[in-house]
Amino acid sequence: MGLVLIAALFLGYALVSRRLEHSSLTGPMVFTAAGVLGALVMVWTGTSFDTLALDVRNDAIQILLEMTLVIILFSDAVLIDARAIRKEAFLPGRLLGIGLPLTIIVGTLIAMIIVPDLGFWPAAVVAVILAPTDAALGQAVVSNDRVPGLVRQGLGVESGLNDGIAVPFLAIAVAGAANEMQSGAEIARVFLEEIGLAIVIGLVVGWLGALAVRYAYEHGWMTRGWKQVSVVTLAVLCFALADPVGGSGFIAAFVGGLVFGAKVRHEYPDICDFSEGVAHVMTMFAFFVFGAFILAPALDVVTWQIVLYAILSLTIVRMIPVALSLIGTGLAGPTQLYIGWFGPRGLASLVFMGTVVVGANADEAAGILAVGATTVGLSVLLHGLSAWPASARYADWYEGTTARVDVSELPEEQQVEHIPNLKLQGRLRDPG
Template sequence: MIALLVLLSLLFLWVLVSDRLARWSITAPIAFAAAGILLSGGDDPVVAIDMDTHTFQRGLELVLAVMLFTDATEARDYAPRLRGSVGMGRLLGIALPVSLVLAALTGALVFPGTSWWLLAVAALVVMPMDLAPVLMFLRDERIPLRVRAALNIEGGFNDGLISPLFVFCVANIVSAEGDTFTDLVLNALKGVVFATGVGSAIGYLASVAVRWSFEHRWAKPANFRFAALALPFLAYSASVLIDGNGFVAAFVAGLWYANTVLVVGGESLVLVEDVSHLLALSAWYAFGALTTAAFNGGHVPQLLAYAVLVLIVARFVPVVASLAGSDFTRPERAAIGWLGPRGVTSIVFAVLAYVQLPGEEADFILNVTAATVLLSVLVHGVTAEPLARWFARHPQPEGPAPEEPAPKGVA
């Protein structure tokens, strides 16, 4: 209860000074991470957080489930801008798997002797992108709309695709001795299949019910905000009850519900988006608290080298190479490759891995995540504005763009 009181108080105080802090490039994620370091970090925290409890783990999983749902529904605003483009298929089908492989190989190079399963978990944790740390970039009209569209859709889909792989790799490390590799594969596939079925059923039925209610005027449009808020929690809970993957279920439900939003209006997602941002800030706070425990084992030069290689080589090279020959210009390809900030998805995956893995493995994931996310917040935050100015001076040729999507969120 004390932690909840602190988080809500911090939110209220941040709102009062948010514009002033924005002038110094201090966003809400940075502010909450700093608060986590100051209040809940170290050996004698002011506000203690027990991260080993089942409630805490479920809470973090719900954070990611709600974010995956909103990511899936928000893609509707940007998808028309890339219709007919081969870029998105290449980003998700080529660049993403190559980036994961390169991140694992980077880990093997920088941390020789580390098990491949642990390196795979590290790659799955640090590669998902999250635009919250540079959210103003998505609202900046100086940036070509199709660049922002590609980043938005990629950010929404890559964590949804990665989540079942993350669960599988973590399970392989912590599995009981009696579980064979085949058992783990079958369990992972079962979880994805069950989750896809549950998410599709809930998303489809909810879409039909909301449309019928809207068309027959059985509910006011404003009330559909509560329906949208309930859906990710319903999909996650129903999937977990039958041993399905709650992340996948929430993401699939969002994909189904996205078309309904076009009918009832984007305002119906305002509440769930606000809740998603609020929950994300709690994850940043937990990350700040955990960061104080990072780097205790040394190896700081190796961790920084890993972070640099992951952010630049493992991300930039596959993205730029996969988009060669597409309708993106060379500067646009470079911008998409460079802007892959790490944030809440990496934090949630890292915390979940930290509380499930044994000691040294947990510390390793915490260290590589802390180094990667902290470096990402720094370099992507610093370079976003110069990049926007460059595009303002060098307009890129492109076809007619649809109406600009409305900005969302407070993060």
């Protein structure tokens, strides 16, 4: 019966997906709510929250979350024109190079203040888990054409890259929490392993994969459908090769996608069609799993301190670092506020939570899940509800401003040629 209801949920959402496209009711909201409701029904029928909570540590659930993120990262990277992004890296460069580390620092300090017993390294683990953003939770934020291209590009690129960049920080925080981080040399070693090995593996797999796909397709060995399937298989291959040797499978997947895309994107513009569909379904199912097995059990142990931290994580923990990273840019206050608010927490945070919980004891796991689940749950709700109204209001302000002043004086008017829909291509975009 459970499988019937899940299938019916997906079919029902598919039937009204176009109608919901410009509403405040997003896919993550629908599937998270359905998961919570399903968990409550299980409880009413005699299944305890304790039983549900144990399931999040199941390998199958963790593999689902990891593979979903891996496929999305690889597919996103295939669609990126890295050369264009390098030329136009003004905003995402600041958000990633300054804003992300500051977000981790501020998040750690606030976690230690609100929960003094947490300690530095466990607080850092929570802060890193909640540092990556997921623009897909508020589609209108980066898809509304009335919003300046510079802003949409900055948020989109930040969302696509920050989960991979956060992986080494997570490894260091987890090692520190386990008393395995003794010196600066250890920190440097973790960075080199996580990033260096991942980059090498991603480069090799992406390059060889592109050569193999092009050769096979051009010689009539490969069908169009299997050409598209290769994106999924190469994404998983990057992860599977990097993870066992100590490299970040997520960074490897993203680097592999960049290299693969540079070789095949222009010749085969439909190369990601299959992976987009797969990622779309897997992402919605991941949010259903989040609602049922992570958020619902967490609701039973949430305290006012956890709720307070979740609210602060979505506001000042994000907004202060963003404001500091944008000093000297000349971007207007409303623009900085728009960028600061729209840093939703989504799939990457779920994957990071699962990664940490698998190796943690029961008490540590419960605390991490409670904080992470509450924050992501609030983000799904608040960023989903505010995406269209806030983007429309910001666009109204911007259009009014451009009508009153010389647009050449506005940094927001900087022209950008490449605005990738990172993390949206396979999840929220209507391909029809």
